């Protein structure tokens with residue numbers, strides 16, 4: 001029996017519980033209900049305890065999850081800070097754009113690189129920043145077009161070169177930036193490569209100067225060797241020419257003497273009528289040697305020989321003029337004489353190709369290094385002769401302008417220069433001639449020499465019609481220039 005029922009029965013029935021059947025069954029039913037209630041209570045208590053345990057476990061889980069999340073957030077914060085400082089410490093200017101091409105973030109270098117002032121930085125409005133950048137790039141339309149292309153084709157990545165109005169050069173790199181599932185943004189980085197570009201340009205210019213100096217050295221060594229040889233040969237030839245020339249003069253005197261003697265003997269023939277045999281022998285001898293012809297021919301032979309010797313003497317003089325070491329210094333020089341002596345030197349190259357027409361104008365003496373200018377004339381004359389197929393004409397013209405400048409023009413009616421070659425003809429080693437035929441140095445050296453004289457070379461050419469080089473030289477160059 002349930003203890004509570006026993007207690008209540010004893011409280012209600014102090015005289016004892018009635019023993020009738022109905023009361024007994026009732027008590028039994030109540031006892032049964034009490035026992036069931038106890039069982040249910042115990043089950044509920046058990047369930048409650050289990051729930052409490054589960055709740056405690058969940059609570060612990062939540063607490064550790066929260067802790068984890070807080071840790072992750074701290075880490076993220078640290079990471080973002082690190083990323084920010086990393087970005088700011090980068091020498092490259094970096095900016096991120098949203099899908100629609102609007103500026104989202106940027107680093108310190110970007111601000112400095114594009115010189116973004118505080119008033120724009122304070123509000124950081126996209127349009128203002130873009131306007132500020134566009135004002136600095138050399139080709140703003142192109143810049144905008146690239147941005148539009150990037151928006152239209154979010155997957156493309158590229159890198160290119162950007163030039164600013166102030167001469168700075170940036171290397172621009174564009175990378176895609178995935179923005180979660182929402183799409184793709186852009187990371188643009190700008191690297192200032194102005195110093196690198198400048199260094200490359202300086203290196204290129206240095207290399208070109210070196211090449212020019214090397215080619216000049218090459219040709220001046222060649223010219224010096226030729227000059228030395230020519231001067232030596234000229235010196236050696238001078239002696240025999242001297243005595244041949246003087247012998248020819250003496251011989252002319254002798255021949256005149258012999259012929260006048262012969263004339264005197266001729267007059268004496270009238271007295272030899274008693275010696276018909278002797279007369280006949282003399283007449284035959286005269287006929288055999290053809291005395292009349294001999295008289296005329298000897299005179300012209302001697303004249304031609306003297307002219308020949310004079311020409312040799314002129315050639316020797318030209319050789320000396322062309323290569324004389326004392327002409328390697330600044331001197332007041334008659335350029336017409338230089339042209340003439342050079343023409344004589346290259347006569348062989350030119351004479352079968354072209355008729356040389358000289359149209360010399362009035363020209364004062366020019367202060368120059370004559371041997372070097374002769375070298376220029378020679379290069380131009382030989383080029384002109386080479387340009388002529390068959391028979392042509394080379395025209396030499398000279399003149400002056402303003403009293404301060406003189407010009408020498410060497411024109412030909414040869415093949416002309418193709419327009420695509422024209423920008424390159426003064427470059428060292430540029431040649432259209434077959435391998436072994438030309439080194440491509442003639443014009444580059446000539447250009448260098450004329451430039452050192454403070455002058456310039458102009459060229460006009462038409463394929464199939466001809467080419468005209470005009471050298472402009474200041475009359476008084478040495479005053480301002482040091483060779």
Ligand SMILES: Nc1ncnc2c1ncn2[C@@H]1O[C@H](COP(=O)(O)OP(=O)(O)OP(=O)(O)O)[C@@H](O)[C@H]1O
Nearest residue numbers: 383384387416425431432438439440441442443467
């Ligand atoms: N008068 C000319 N007519 C046509 N082409 C010319 C003339 N002068 C120069 N050129 C062109 O310019 C090129 C360069 O000339 P340059 O004198 O520098 O070298 P090159 O004559 O080829 O060789 P080299 O070193 O022997 O002078 C020539 O190969 C030729 O194509």
Ligand SMILES: [Mg+2]
Nearest residue numbers: 379383442443
């Ligand atoms: Mg040449």
